[in-house]
Amino acid sequence: MTGPFEVGPSPWIGPPLTEDMVRRAEETLGVRLPRSYVELMYRQNGGVLKNSCYPTSFRTSWAADHFGVDVIMGIGYEEGVDAQSANLISEWDYPKVGVVLGVTPAAGPDTVMLDYSESGPGGEPAVVYVDEDKVPRRIADSFGEFMNGLVSCEAYEDDDEDQ
Template structure:
């Protein structure tokens, strides 16, 4: 289970259907990865159970990992199609793709589906964007990212 089973937060969006996915892709002008569509079809966003992802580089968050608290779904008040374009403009994130959700820093850093190399119809990687706004690849795909999430207790954090 990717999401926290006790999550009843505002970040869980309405049930997803094919039309919602199509509308989100139209707004974002990309094809969403199948693994992302599969995830939001089960639960449309929410608080993650395991929130930390290992990195091979230091970040403003930690010397060896990053943290993502929430993955946004599609549609609704917290859908990637609603929030991501606004945050890219507001926080001056690079225009490489889609902001995935909320980090503990609440905007100073983020994680994004990165379409820079694959183009809008390809399979995006996942990049971490720190305060310097330079995208750094942390996973080759969204699926790899999901499978690489671990409990933050692994790092002695109490984030989960």
């Protein structure tokens, strides 16, 4: 079984994850990171996604039925969630619902976040898409569900040409 990330060097891949890095990140962020996310980061600490489109039941700034997400940020390095999330929330005026997790092709006006607004900081966060309107829209009940929902963008190539 192959992992969800592209193979090869990338500035989005952090150093091998340690328990201390996870602990420090959770302290910095003020939340418990989802175990499924942490387990994936132990396999590879962030990276560029192979399947980088996520289907939606609502229109996005990308398309009528999906959006793109290129990168899942890792933990404990310059491009990690603990170093970048608060800055991105401030810079782009994202809702203060949790942690910025994904980098979209536009790299700013929209994003993917872990949403702790219902679960609280120690619970299992939902995953939300935040579009240019800054409204968080739930796309998955968990990080694992989000990762399982990613599809190849080739599925949408014909649709994109029609728009």
